[in-house]
Amino acid sequence: MISKISEGVKISVETFYQPEYSNPVTNEFMFAYRITIENNNPFPVQLLRRHWYIFDSNAEHREVEGEGVIGVQPHINPSEKYQYVSGCNLRSEIGKMHGIYFMENSNNKKTFLVNIPAFEMIVPLKLN
Template sequence: MVKKVTEGITISVETFYQPDYSNPVGSEYMFAYRITIENNNTFPIKLLRRHWYIIDSNGTHREVEGEGVVGVQPLLAPGESYQYVSGSNLRTEIGKMYGTYQMENQLNKKLFEVKIPEFQMVVPFKLN
């Protein structure tokens, strides 16, 4: 698990290889990741947008951005956390992702950016 704290928000990431949804012969590798967002501030926040950078070990770079996460824009009171699971496919056995969330302070409506820590996606048999 990797963690990063930005602007009082802790982002934790766990990754999982998905062999049942992968096809190594066809260079298709599916990974799931679980994100936990913790609001350590004294004010409520709302996650408005996400921006991901996805990099395969062959040098392919992709970007994904849009509103919210998994179809929602979660609102977190001080001390609350929100968790979701999503996924990404790679064309190689090893890759990485990182990115940012755009958050809004619900008291003063100011926008701020929270960094999503870089995390590795590695097919388990590559670790031997």
């Protein structure tokens, strides 16, 4: 698991290769990732937007951005966590992602950025 704290918010990431949704013959590799967002601030926050940077080892680079995560803009109270699972498809067996969450202090409505740590997606056979 990879974790990083920025602006009082801890982001933890776990990744999982999804062989049942992958097809190596056609260079399709699917990964799931579980994100845990922990609010260590003394005020509630809301996740407004996300911006992902996705790097594939075949030299492809993509950016994905949009409102919230998995269709919601979660509110997270002090000392609480929010967790979700999403996925990423690659055209090679190795890749990396990192990004930014745009969050808002629910008390004063000021926005701030929270860094999502870089994490790798690697087909398990490549680790041997």
